[in-house]
Amino acid sequence: MSVIELNVLDELIALRRELHQYPELSGEEENTANRIKAWLETCSPSQIIDQIGGHGIAAIFDSETEGPSVLFRCELDALPIFEVGQPKWRSKEDGKAHLCGHDGHMSIICGLARHFAENPPRKGRIILLFQPAEENGAGASAIINDPKFSLIKPDYAFALHNLPGRPLHEIGVKSGPFNFASEGLIVNLVGKTSHASHPEDGISPASAVAEILAKLPNVPQELGYDHRTALCTLISTRMGGKAFGVTPADARIKATLRSSTNAAQQKLMHHMQELVKQVARRNGLGVTLNHREKFLSCQNDPEATNYIKKAAKNCNLALDELQEPFRWSEDFGNFSLVAKTAMFVLGAGQTQPQLHNSDYDFPEELIETGMKMFVSIADELCG
Numbered sequence: 001m002s003v004i005e006l007n008v009l010d011e012l013i014a015l016r017r018e019l020h021q022y023p024e025l026s027g028e029e030e031n032t033a034n035r036i037k038a039w040l041e042t043c044s045p046s047q048i049i050d051q052i053g054g055h056g057i058a059a060i061f062d063s064e065t066e067g068p069s070v071l072f073r074c075e076l077d078a079l080p081i082f083e084v085g086q087p088k089w090r091s092k093e094d095g096k097a098h099l100c101g102h103d104g105h106m107s108i109i110c111g112l113a114r115h116f117a118e119n120p121p122r123k124g125r126i127i128l129l130f131q132p133a134e135e136n137g138a139g140a141s142a143i144i145n146d147p148k149f150s151l152i153k154p155d156y157a158f159a160l161h162n163l164p165g166r167p168l169h170e171i172g173v174k175s176g177p178f179n180f181a182s183e184g185l186i187v188n189l190v191g192k193t194s195h196a197s198h199p200e201d202g203i204s205p206a207s208a209v210a211e212i213l214a215k216l217p218n219v220p221q222e223l224g225y226d227h228r229t230a231l232c233t234l235i236s237t238r239m240g241g242k243a244f245g246v247t248p249a250d251a252r253i254k255a256t257l258r259s260s261t262n263a264a265q266q267k268l269m270h271h272m273q274e275l276v277k278q279v280a281r282r283n284g285l286g287v288t289l290n291h292r293e294k295f296l297s298c299q300n301d302p303e304a305t306n307y308i309k310k311a312a313k314n315c316n317l318a319l320d321e322l323q324e325p326f327r328w329s330e331d332f333g334n335f336s337l338v339a340k341t342a343m344f345v346l347g348a349g350q351t352q353p354q355l356h357n358s359d360y361d362f363p364e365e366l367i368e369t370g371m372k373m374f375v376s377i378a379d380e381l382c383g
C-alpha cells in the first residue's frame with residue numbers, strides 16, 4: 001500500500017524538523033498551531049476548527065455520506081527540558097524541546113491531511129485533531145469541554161505514541177486498560193511555631209510528616225493492589241524554615257498516585273486522603289489537600305483495538321499483544337469517555353534514548369509507518 005509520495009515524505013520530514021526547532025510548552029502552542037493551520041489550509045479539508053480547548057486545531061474531511069466519525073489525534077506541546085542532543089534541527093528555544101516526539105506525531109497527522117486531500121473518505125468523516133497541553137494533562141479535557149467539540153463528536157478516536165526501548169516499527173496494543181490513570185496529591189499541614197527551646201508550646205508537623213511518608217506509599221498494597229495495578233510514589237517534601245531557633249509550623253508533601261483503572265484510582269485517592277486527615281487530626285494540625293495533573297486511564301475499546309491489530313497485519317508490521325497496561329499516563333484517556341478509543345505504541349528502537357531524556361530525538365522513519373497505520377484504520381471504517 002502506498003500512502004505517501006516520496007516528495008511528500010521529504011516535506012513531512014522538513015516540517016518535523018521545523019516544529020522541532022521552535023518548541024512551545026503546554027498551553028502556549030500559538031505559533032505551532034498557526035504553522036499547522038497553514039499546512040492544513042493547503043489540504044482543503046471540509047472544515048478547520050481552530051482555538052479549540054486552547055490552541056487546539058482540527059481538520060474535518062467530510063464525505064457527506066452516512067458513516068462513522070473517526071478521529072486521529074496528536075499533540076502540539078513540547079517539554080521544559082534543555083536539549084543536549086546536537087541534531088542540525090536542534091531546539092532554538094533554550095530550556096524547551098520536543099523530547100516526547102510530538103513533533104513527529106504532528107508530522108504523521110499532517111501527512112494524513114495530505115493523504116485525505118487526495119483520497120477523501122467514501123463514507124463518514126475523518127477528523128484530524130492537534131491537541132494542546134498533553135504533558136500537563138489539561139488539553140484533552142479542555143477540548144472535550146469546549147462547546148466547539150459538538151462539531152467534532154467522534155464515534156471512534158485513535159492515537160499512537162512512539163516508544164523507545166521497543167523494536168523500531170513494532171506495534172504494541174491491548175484491549176481494556178492501556179495505560180495508568182495518574183494524579184498528583186499535595187498535602188499542606190499547618191501547626192504553630194514556637195521557640196526551639198520550648199517545642200512543647202508549638203504544634204510541629206514533624207512526626208505527622210514522618211508517619212505520612214512511611215504510610216502513604218503502602219496504601220495500594222494494603223488495599224490489595226500490586227505494582228502492576230497501582231502505585232503511590234512520593235515526589236517531594238518540605239518543612240519549616242531556616243532559623244535554628246524556631247520549630248516548624250508548616251509542611252508540604254507531594255505524591256503521585258497511579259492506577260490501571262479510573263475506579264481503582266478514585267478508591268485509592270479517597271483512602272490516601274482519609275489517612276492524611278486522620279494523621280493530621282491526631283497531631284492537632286490543620287490540613288488542606290490539592291490535586292494536580294489528573295490523567296484518566298485510557299481504556300481501549302475491544303472493537304477499536306481490533307482495527308489497530310488488523311491495520312498492523314495489513315501493513316506487515318510486527319504486533320505485540322501486550323499483557324499488562326503501561327504505568328505511564330496519557331491524557332488521551334479522556335476521549336474514552338466520549339468515543340470508542342484505542343491507543344497503540346509504535347516502537348522507536350531499542351537503543352533510542354527514552355522519552356523526556358535530554359538527548360531524545362524522534363525517529364523520522366516512523367512518520368511513514370504511523371501514517372500507514374492510520375490510513376489502514378481509516379480505510380476500514382470510512383473506505
Ligand SMILES: [Zn+2]
Binds near residue numbers: 100135355356
Ligand atoms: Zn511526554
Ligand SMILES: [Zn+2]
Binds near residue numbers: 075
Ligand atoms: Zn508524549
